[in-house]
Amino acid sequence: MINLILAEDNELVRIGLRTIFKDKGVQIVGEATDSEELLSLIKSFDAEIVLIDYTSFGFEIDVIPKALALRSNLKFVAITPVQSGQTLIHALKSGVVSHIKKDCSIAEIVDAVNETAKGKKFFCGQILETINKEGIDxxxxxxxxxxxxxxxxxxxxxxxxxxxxxxxxxxxxxxxxxxxxxxxxxxxxxxxxxxxxxxxxxxxxxxxxxxxxxxxxxxxxxxx
Missing domain, CATH: 1.10.10.10 (Winged helix-like DNA-binding domain superfamily/Winged helix DNA-binding domain)
Structure with missing residues (x-):
């Protein structure tokens, strides 16, 4: 069972993600609606993965290195609307391991969490296209x-x-x-x-x- 924290301000999106991960071997141990709440949850729960929309209201990219300072083995999977190559670079340098988009398929979202939990990187097709287009290594x-x-x-x-x-x-x-x-x-x-x-x-x-x-x-x- 993978222990997961959702970091997203939109309640409707959180409900959708809860539904996606039901019976998928993923246990949602907490839900954060802003950066401060996320850091508090990380201190309280032994989570392996944080699924975060760092562009949503109440969050900023800087919360990721702060979270990793609290729990270095934590892994971040970003799930956002479309982002530029520069933003992806900032996210990856800040500590994001895997990156997908909100309009990805359910299978891709589940795979992103599972593969990241195994210590691998995962990028959906659209993110990979941006990475390749921008020449990001x-x-x-x-x-x-x-x-x-x-x-x-x-x-x-x-x-x-x-x-x-x-x-x-x-x-x-x-x-x-x-x-x-x-x-x-x-x-x-x-x-x-x-x-x-x-x-x-x-x-x-x-x-x-x-x-x-x-x-x-x-x-x-x-x-x-």
Whole structure:
């Protein structure tokens, strides 16, 4: 039996999830309607999985690392509306193990919890499509480390990094900064070389680390 906590502010959604997991080898030990309540439940119950919509009212992405500080073996499965690649990166870096969408099939929702409980990662087809489209390396996200050595970035490179982290494409950045697409692409390559990262995910992680942007700022982005 898998002990599960539901973290969702919408009562109708919680009722639906209760119904889905009935007789599926999952015991719902608590239901949280906001971050504070979730942390309280984690202290009180020995749960293995938290199924969370971190975009729902009363929750924020920062509750995940706080929860993991209380119980490090806890595993988070996110179930949200459509999210951008940048938001997925923030979620995965915050401690989300598996990610599905609210309009996924019942089988996918159940599989996500079961597979995560076994120590595996699970992403529904739509989330995988976004991950692949954005070039996100899920395994690399958990292992990437940034050097403590100072990195010499120009003001223009910082601007480009910030706009990349905000989800802008090279074309959008070139329009905003009045640069050619070739120049923006050159900046992107130079930035990746300086940071020692291989993809957009690494640039976004650096931007968050250096407070050029924040995990919560683009939480509700629905760009694909």
């Amino acid at each position: 899920v395994e690399e996200l958990g292992d990437t480390e940034f050097s403590c050595e100072p990195i010499a970035l120009s003001q223009r490179e910082i601007e480009v990094i910030t706009l990349i982290a905000e989800g802008m494409t090279n074309v959008e950045i070139s329009d905003k900064l009045f640069l050619s697409k070739h120049t923006v692409n050159t900046h992107r390559k130079n930035i990746m070389n300086k940071l020692g990262v291989k993809n957009t995910a690494g640039i976004v992680m650096y931007a968050v680390k250096e407070n050029f942007t924040t995990p919560n700022k683009y939480l509700f982005s629905t760009d694909e």
